[in-house]
Amino acid sequence: MVRNGARRKSGKSDCPTARGRGVQLGISDEEQGYDLDLFCIPKHYVNDLERVYIPHGLILDRTERLAREIMCDMGGHHIVALCVLKGGYKFFADLLDYIKALNRNSDRSIPMTVDFIRLKSYCNDQSTGEIKVIGGDDLSTLTGKNVLIVEDIIDTGKTMKTLLQLLKRYNPKMVKVASLLVKRTPRSVGYRPDFVGFEVPDKFVVGYALDYNEYFRDLNHICVISESGKEKYKA
Amino acid sequence: MTHRCGGKDGRIVIEDDWPGYSLDLFTYPEHYCGDLQSVYIPHGVIMDRTERLARNIMDDLGDHDIVILCVLKGGYKFCADLVEFIKALSRNSRKSLPMRVDFIRLKSYLNDQSTASLHIVGEEDLSFLRGKNVLIVEAIVDTGKTMKALLKHVEAFEPKMVKVAGLLVKRVSSGVGSFPDYVGFEIPNRFVVGYALDYNERFRDLHHICVISEQGKTKYKI
Numbered sequence: 001m002v003r004n005g006a007r008r009k010s011g012k013s014d015c016p017t018a019r020g021r022g023v024q025l026g027i028s029d030e031e032q033g034y035d036l037d038l039f040c041i042p043k044h045y046v047n048d049l050e051r052v053y054i055p056h057g058l059i060l061d062r063t064e065r066l067a068r069e070i071m072c073d074m075g076g077h078h079i080v081a082l083c084v085l086k087g088g089y090k091f092f093a094d095l096l097d098y099i100k101a102l103n104r105n106s107d108r109s110i111p112m113t114v115d116f117i118r119l120k121s122y123c124n125d126q127s128t129g130e131i132k133v134i135g136g137d138d139l140s141t142l143t144g145k146n147v148l149i150v151e152d153i154i155d156t157g158k159t160m161k162t163l164l165q166l167l168k169r170y171n172p173k174m175v176k177v178a179s180l181l182v183k184r185t186p187r188s189v190g191y192r193p194d195f196v197g198f199e200v201p202d203k204f205v206v207g208y209a210l211d212y213n214e215y216f217r218d219l220n221h222i223c224v225i226s227e228s229g230k231e232k233y234k235a
Numbered sequence: 236m237t238h239r240c241g242g243k244d245g246r247i248v249i250e251d252d253w254p255g256y257s258l259d260l261f262t263y264p265e266h267y268c269g270d271l272q273s274v275y276i277p278h279g280v281i282m283d284r285t286e287r288l289a290r291n292i293m294d295d296l297g298d299h300d301i302v303i304l305c306v307l308k309g310g311y312k313f314c315a316d317l318v319e320f321i322k323a324l325s326r327n328s329r330k331s332l333p334m335r336v337d338f339i340r341l342k343s344y345l346n347d348q349s350t351a352s353l354h355i356v357g358e359e360d361l362s363f364l365r366g367k368n369v370l371i372v373e374a375i376v377d378t379g380k381t382m383k384a385l386l387k388h389v390e391a392f393e394p395k396m397v398k399v400a401g402l403l404v405k406r407v408s409s410g411v412g413s414f415p416d417y418v419g420f421e422i423p424n425r426f427v428v429g430y431a432l433d434y435n436e437r438f439r440d441l442h443h444i445c446v447i448s449e450q451g452k453t454k455y456k457i
Contacts, residue, residue, distance in 0.1 A: 040326035042333075044331045093312070114439050115308070217334075218333070
């Protein structure tokens with residue numbers, strides 16, 4: 001696997017982790033992933049997957065580091081952690097667990113409240129990028145707070161851009177986005193989240209709460225789906 | 236703490252006079268200093284008990300497709316951890332439990348009192364449950380009224396089967412009881428927080444289940 005992606009300009013330099021911020025783990029186009037037999041896979045998915053792309057333990061280790069960077073950047077003021085369902089929920093749960101571990105083991109501690117939202121596109125035509133937020137608390141609870149949006153994957157970036165515009169209207173103090181994966185795709189509108197786990201090629205990946213027609217959310221590694229898997233679980 | 240003898244219908248019973256552990260024996264976030272009285276159920280014990288519930292669920296439902304219905308927001312930690320344990324069993328044993336996870340948001344507490352009405356926030360259409368085996372995952376069953384109302388709502392969509400897993404069940408004298416099929420701990424009628432259980436949205440970011448102090452109740456009152 002390739003290790004470092006582009007190093008972006010980091011902000012605060014007083015925090016010990018500042019020198020690492022903005023670095024993301026880039027996975028090259030040529031990366032094949034691991035043979036399924038090298039890991040444990042649920043019996044019911046054994047024929048539906050091609051390769052293990054990002055092992056679960058690696059996801060956790062990377063997430064642990066993101067938690068520290070988030071603490072550095074956003075610590076000192078109440079955070080509202082906003083989970084984008086359904087894909088975001090595993091990453092959200094694990095990320096928050098690491099932040100909580102930091103909170104109870106250091107001198108700095110951020111009070112956090114949580115909320116869960118679902119995003120629905122207004123119509124099937126994806127080019128409009130219009131979205132509707134369902135299920136969260138009244139968004140006015142975000143006013144004056146540091147908001148951390150937690151998402152599983154950023155593809156073109158249109159949805160996130162639209163969500164950010166929407167949230168701006170409620171005057172949060174700060175809004176940052178943590179995404180486990182960011183796709184390297186020519187269809188990107190150029191949006192980059194503040195905290196990125198892995199930068200990946202434009203492959204269709206499943207697992208760790210990323211689904212294919214609602215399947216594979218219960219797989220803990222991020223994997224590449226097989227042709228037979230695609231057929232089997234077709235809508 | 237005392238425990239009733241094991242087996243899949245068992246539950247860990249916490250007696251009325253259990254005061255909890257001193258806060259000084261564990262770690263917790265600095266920002267809750269003064270707001271907690273004691274550690275009622277340490278995180279590690281919650282995890283170990285949840286691991287066993289996963290096995291019980293697997294024994295009962297293994298090899299059947301299930302839809303997990305997570306009751307937000309309080310159920311999110313228990314659901315995430317329970318699903319993790321079931322997944323671990325799925326990839327390491329002969330049985331395997333194909334699971335889909337979905338979420339429903341209920342509102343039923345004001346300060347520390349449970350209200351009777353079922354208030355579903357967001358999507359109410361549960362037609363994706365039709366013909367499926369459903370496992371409702373809830374953090375706490377108090378009077379049982381909310382769970383009863385939720386079951387009624389779910390059953391209207393004609394699932395094949397519905398089971399309920401509750402991490403905590405309160406021992407309440409009113410006995411409206413719709414006892415979950417899988418119970419982590421049976422507890423007295425105390426208001427507990429932590430492990431995603433809140434008091435007016437606070438304390439969800441605490442990993443042990445704790446008893447809130449009077450100072451905490453006043454501080455975060457609405």
